[in-house]
Each structure stands twice: as C-alpha cells, then as structure tokens.
Amino acid sequence: MRPLKKVETILVLIEPAEEYSGELRRCFPESRVIFSGRDRVTEEEIRDADVILGNPPAEFLKDAGKLKLLQLQSAGADAYTPRGILPEGALLTCATGAYGPAVSEHMIASLLSVYKNLHVYRDNQTARRWRCEGAVRSLRGEKVLVLGLGDIGREFARLASAFGASVSGVKRNLSCKPDWVEAVYPLDKLPEILPQFDVVASVLPSSPETQGLFDRAMLKKMKPGSILVNAGRGSLIDSDALYDALQKGPLLAACLDVTDPEPLPPDHPLWGCRNLLLTPHTAGGFLMKETYHRVWKIALENLSAYAEGRELKNRIRLE
Amino acid sequence: MRPLKKVETILVLIEPAEEYSGELRRCFPESRVIFSGRDRVTEEEIRDADVILGNPPAEFLKDAGKLKLLQLQSAGADAYTPRGILPEGALLTCATGAYGPAVSEHMIASLLSVYKNLHVYRDNQTARRWRCEGAVRSLRGEKVLVLGLGDIGREFARLASAFGASVSGVKRNLSCKPDWVEAVYPLDKLPEILPQFDVVASVLPSSPETQGLFDRAMLKKMKPGSILVNAGRGSLIDSDALYDALQKGPLLAACLDVTDPEPLPPDHPLWGCRNLLLTPHTAGGFLMKETYHRVWKIALENLSAYAEGRELKNRIRLE
Numbered sequence: 001m002r003p004l005k006k007v008e009t010i011l012v013l014i015e016p017a018e019e020y021s022g023e024l025r026r027c028f029p030e031s032r033v034i035f036s037g038r039d040r041v042t043e044e045e046i047r048d049a050d051v052i053l054g055n056p057p058a059e060f061l062k063d064a065g066k067l068k069l070l071q072l073q074s075a076g077a078d079a080y081t082p083r084g085i086l087p088e089g090a091l092l093t094c095a096t097g098a099y100g101p102a103v104s105e106h107m108i109a110s111l112l113s114v115y116k117n118l119h120v121y122r123d124n125q126t127a128r129r130w131r132c133e134g135a136v137r138s139l140r141g142e143k144v145l146v147l148g149l150g151d152i153g154r155e156f157a158r159l160a161s162a163f164g165a166s167v168s169g170v171k172r173n174l175s176c177k178p179d180w181v182e183a184v185y186p187l188d189k190l191p192e193i194l195p196q197f198d199v200v201a202s203v204l205p206s207s208p209e210t211q212g213l214f215d216r217a218m219l220k221k222m223k224p225g226s227i228l229v230n231a232g233r234g235s236l237i238d239s240d241a242l243y244d245a246l247q248k249g250p251l252l253a254a255c256l257d258v259t260d261p262e263p264l265p266p267d268h269p270l271w272g273c274r275n276l277l278l279t280p281h282t283a284g285g286f287l288m289k290e291t292y293h294r295v296w297k298i299a300l301e302n303l304s305a306y307a308e309g310r311e312l313k314n315r316i317r318l319e
Numbered sequence: 320m321r322p323l324k325k326v327e328t329i330l331v332l333i334e335p336a337e338e339y340s341g342e343l344r345r346c347f348p349e350s351r352v353i354f355s356g357r358d359r360v361t362e363e364e365i366r367d368a369d370v371i372l373g374n375p376p377a378e379f380l381k382d383a384g385k386l387k388l389l390q391l392q393s394a395g396a397d398a399y400t401p402r403g404i405l406p407e408g409a410l411l412t413c414a415t416g417a418y419g420p421a422v423s424e425h426m427i428a429s430l431l432s433v434y435k436n437l438h439v440y441r442d443n444q445t446a447r448r449w450r451c452e453g454a455v456r457s458l459r460g461e462k463v464l465v466l467g468l469g470d471i472g473r474e475f476a477r478l479a480s481a482f483g484a485s486v487s488g489v490k491r492n493l494s495c496k497p498d499w500v501e502a503v504y505p506l507d508k509l510p511e512i513l514p515q516f517d518v519v520a521s522v523l524p525s526s527p528e529t530q531g532l533f534d535r536a537m538l539k540k541m542k543p544g545s546i547l548v549n550a551g552r553g554s555l556i557d558s559d560a561l562y563d564a565l566q567k568g569p570l571l572a573a574c575l576d577v578t579d580p581e582p583l584p585p586d587h588p589l590w591g592c593r594n595l596l597l598t599p600h601t602a603g604g605f606l607m608k609e610t611y612h613r614v615w616k617i618a619l620e621n622l623s624a625y626a627e628g629r630e631l632k633n634r635i636r637l638e
Binding site for chain 2: 101102105106108109110112113115116117118119121122123124125126128129130131132133134135136137138139140158159162163164263264266267271276277278279280282287288289290
C-alpha cells in the first residue's frame with residue numbers, strides 16, 4: 001500500500017453521521033473530522049476542508065481553497081460540474097450505485113400498482129365502494145424500454161425481467177449490453193422504436209438532450225394503452241402534453257416521481273388525473289435505509305482510496 | 320393411445336368460450352358441445368351432460384344423472400366436495416395452476432404499494448398535497464412467511480426472493496421444499512414461528528383448520544411493524560381483531576383481497592383503516608388474460624385425458 005496522503009480536515013455533511021463517525025475516526029486517526037450539515041454548514045468549515053463528504057451549497061465552494069476531494073451523497077452532480085464551481089485541481093465523485101435498489105423498487109411498485117388498478121381501488125376504499133374495476137395487466141410478455149442503464153436502470157431491468165417482461169434499454173455506450181436487457185439503442189433512435197413498447201421507464205438525468213424530450217410529438221408516438229414512468233428528472237416531460245396524453249391517449253397511465261414544475265403547485269391539472277400515480281420525489285433520498293448505508297460505504301471507500309493514492313470510484317469529469 | 324371413451328355431451332360453462340370453441344369441436348368431433356354459462360345454465364343442460372367444464376351452481380348437480388367429469392374453472396372446490404353433491408362415480412378436477420401468476424403478482428403489488436407508501440401518496444394526490452411521508456421499506460433481507468405453497472404460494476415466493484426477501488413457508492407435506500423457499504413448517508407450528516416474520520402472506524383455502532386461525536391471540540403474536548397479506552379466504556382472519564391490530568399494533572399494515580364478511584358492508588370499520596389496502600376479491604378470477612388461457616388449457620388437457628383413459632390433473636378426492 002502506498003503511503004497515506006495527508007488529510008488534515010474532513011468535513012462531513014452527510015446526515016445522520018453517528019453510525020459512521022466511529023469508523024471514520026478509526027480510519028483517519030490523524031485527521032480533524034468536522035460534523036456539520038448542508039443547511040448549517042459555515043463558510044469557515046468549507047474553507048478549512050481538504051475533503052467534503054456530502055452536498056454543500058454550490059455557491060459556498062468559491063471559498064473552498066484547500067478542497068482536494070468532494071464526495072457527493074447524490075448520484076447527480078450537475079450543480080458541481082460547471083467550470084469555476086470547484087477550485088482548480090479538486091476531484092469530484094458522486095454516489096452512483098447507492099440508489100439502484102430504492103429507485104428501481106419504487107418504479108416497479110408504481111408500475112404494478114397501476115397494472116393491478118390499486119390506485120383506483122384506493123379511491124374506492126375511501127368511498128367505501130366494493131366494486132370490481134375490470135381487467136388487470138401483467139408484465140408477462142410485455143415490452144419494456146428503460147431510458148438510462150446505470151445502476152437504477154439495470155436493477156429495474158432485472159426486476160421487470162423477474163415478472164416476465166422483455167426489457168430493452170437506451171444508453172450512451174452501446175458496446176456493452178447489461179444482463180437482463182435484450183437490446184440497447186442510442187437516444188436518437190427513440191422516436192423510431194418508441195411505438196413498440198408497452199412501458200417506457202426513464203431514470204435519465206437532466207441534460208440538454210433530455211430536457212423536453214417527451215414533448216407532444218414524442219408522446220404521440222407512444223403505443224396506445226402504454227404506460228410512462230419517470231423517476232429521473234421532471235424536465236424530461238412536457239407537463240401540458242402529458243396531461244393531454246393521459247386524457248385523450250395514447251397513454252393508459254403514467255407514474256411520476258418527478259414533475260415540472262416541482263413541487264407541483266396545488267392548482268396544477270396533473271393532480272386531477274386519476275390515471276396518474278404521483279409521488280413527491282420520494283423514490284430516492286435516504287428514505288430507504290439501505291441507500292443511506294450504500295452512500296456511506298461509497299464515501300468511506302473513496303476517502304480511503306484518495307488517501308492511499310488509489311483510483312476513485314464514480315469520478316466525475318468537470319466541464 | 321387407448322381408445323376414446325365416448326363423450327356424448329360436453330357442457331361448457333366457462334365464459335367467454337369463443338376463443339376455444341373451435342379447438343374443442345376439433346378434438347371432439349363426435350360429441351355434442353353445448354355452450355352455456357353459470358348464471359343461465361338450465362336443469363336440462365345439466366341432466367344431459369357427460370362432462371361439465373366450469374362451475375355450475377352446486378344445487379343443480381342433483382339432476383346430473385349422466386355426469387362423469389366435472390372440470391372446475393376455479394382452484395377451490397369446497398362447494399363440490401361434500402357427499403351427495405356429485406352423482407356416484409363422477410370425477411372432480413379443479414383449475415389449480417391457473418391462478419399462480421395473477422394472484423401472486425397482485426400480492427406482491429399490494430405489499431410493495433404499502434412498503435413504498437403508495438396508498439398514502441394516493442390519498443395525498445386526491446388532496447393535492449405534495450408531502451414526503453417518511454421512510455420506506457424494502458423486501459431486501461426481510462423475512463417472509465407464505466401460508467400455502469401451491470402454485471400461487473410458490474410463485475409469490477419466487478417473486479419475493481427476486482426482491483431479496485428470505486422466504487419460508489407453511490405446508491401440509493413437509494417432505495419436499497419448493498425452490499425459493501428456505502424452510503417449511505407445519506401449520507401447528509405457526510404460533511411459535513410467527514413472531515420472527517416481517518411479512519405473513521396467506522393463500523390458504525377455507526377449511527376447519529384455517530377458519531378463524533388469525534384470531535386475537537394469533538395476531539398478537541405477530542412481529543411489531545409486520546404486514547399481513549390475505550389473498551386466500553376471508554374466514555382466515557377475525558375482522559374485529561384485525562381492526563384492533565391495525566389501530567393499536569402490532570401490525571404496520573394489512574393487504575386484503577378477501578374479507579369476512581364479503582363483500583365488506585359500507586359501514587364496516589375496516590374501510591376506514593388507512594393502513595389497510597383493500598381490493599374486492601379481484602386478485603384472481605379471469606381479470607388477467609393469462610389466467611383465462613391457463614384455465615382453458617387445463618380443462619382441454621383433462622378432457623382429453625378423460626376421453627383417452629389417462630390420469631387426470633388436479634383430481635379432487637370427494638369427502
């Protein structure tokens with residue numbers, strides 16, 4: 001093992017930290033470890049930090065003169081990649097890999113809920129109404145398209161396959177085809193392949209290529225009776241066009257964990273769509289305990305790798 | 320192949336029958352095939368039938384003097400097993416094997432819906448309320464107990480395992496342990512093993528051993544924060560005791576597709592339990608297209624087997 005790089009001060013913004021503070025101090029006995037939080041971090045704390053674990057407000061980083069490594073607790077890193085946010089030479093790593101189980105399970109749960117009419121039965125329960133709501137669907141033999149095949153998309157593909165679906169995916173690098181995925185396509189083939197899928201599920205981040213991708217024309221290309229699931233970013237879908245696609249077709253239903261705007265204002269028409277299943281951006285975060293442990297595991301591994309001069313996981317190239 | 324037994328008249332009560340009428344006539348060109356339905360079948364049709372496919376009203380069978388085989392479209396056969404219902408010598412077969420996909424998927428969908436708070440988010444959607452409802456759970460590492468390991472229970476075990484659960488089961492014959500099940504127990508061990516499970520899911524039929532099995536004392540043995548799923552028969556659970564277990568613990572939630580009484584009357588207190596997910600006995604039936612095809616497949620195979628003197632599938636011993 002190579003000699004340790006000196007890490008004078010580690011600033012911890014991941015909360016809660018109690019469960020991991022012992023391990024952190026044990027692995028870095030000579031470092032000063034400061035426990036703070038995103039909402040209460042001070043400029044002074046940022047200024048002194050060699051390493052930050054967690055997501056500081058991006059505007060604070062102009063003061064981060066000593067920063068060598070920013071290990072985010074999020075999978076997304078958009079707020080930190082523009083030139084000038086991080087000081088020269090600082091490394092940026094994210095927590096990709098932590099959110100796969102939580103978000104993919106949420107997506108499958110939402111999809112099955114719609115397939116089995118559970119959202120309608122919940123409304124009936126409120127009305128104390130015992131009434132059969134007709135045919136239900138199954139993922140058996142359904143054609144599912146996953147947009148984005150990172151850890152969330154791959155885990156979603158695995159679960160959908162367990163229910164008998166045939167899963168295809170859209171990804172940047174077509175050279176490797178993940179397990180559980182039968183075919184991969186580039187994003188620009190989307191308009192062409194879209195009509196053949198019973199379910200389209202997106203975990204795409206926000207980017208110039210994805211913003212407004214599901215506009216009126218794209219939604220019209222979807223298969224009649226199909227379902228759109230979005231657990232990536234709300235900006236993917238034109239909300240007005242989605243409303244129309246839910247009211248007049250071709251969509252049977254949609255499951256949204258992210259919206260545009262977000263939060264969805266109380267007077268927004270989407271709230272009233274009974275064939276929409278809406279959750280308030282709760283698929284990810286630390287709402288599932290396992291995600292929290294996975295974030296800490298990645299953070300501690302990368303911190304050790306940094307100190308020992310080894311290669312970092314989930315390194316983000318700055319713009 | 321042995322010579323065909325003569326089947327003069329086949330009475331079809333499975334509806335719809337159009338998709339399979341051609342195959343039926345092709346396989347039995349010399350038989351008279353009568354298409355009717357459970358709600359409109361006549362005494363005369365019953366009297367003339369050598370074979371009935373479907374579920375006739377049990378009281379009509381006293382007139383079924385020529386009946387040799389009753390192939391049910393249901394998995395349950397309780398209504399037809401008491402002495403004196405079927406004429407002497409008639410064989411009884413059921414449609415076990417047809418309902419596995421539909422009912423198991425419904426059970427997993429209900430369970431995931433509760434784990435991810437989707438039922439609460441649906442209520443919030445109705446109120447146009449964007450609000451995080453806190454921690455969500457996952458089947459990863461959870462201990463699940465399945466009561467009944469026929470085709471529904473086994474398929475449920477497979478799906479729960481795909482989500483990372485560790486599944487045990489209760490069954491009559493302990494000599495064989497199905498795939499995806501880590502341990503099997505006899506029913507009389509239930510009070511002893513119950514406290515260790517995060518989820519208890521029943522697909523048990525109604526029988527003297529199962530009626531009222533989940534009474535107040537049994538429900539109190541369940542693990543604090545656990546979930547009870549019932550897609551078997553409503554008589555399994557004492558509804559008043561369940562109400563209390565949902566209000567005061569130990570249950571976190573319950574998912575019921577069957578109730579006692581059934582249908583649940585509008586003034587029943589269970590309707591008002593927000594931590595209960597209620598569906599009106601819609602997990603099975605023909606609501607999922609695949610179930611319908613599976614029932615017909617079993618019926619046609621057994622009809623051929625009967626005519627050719629081969630062994631029947633799903634034969635039910637009469638009391």
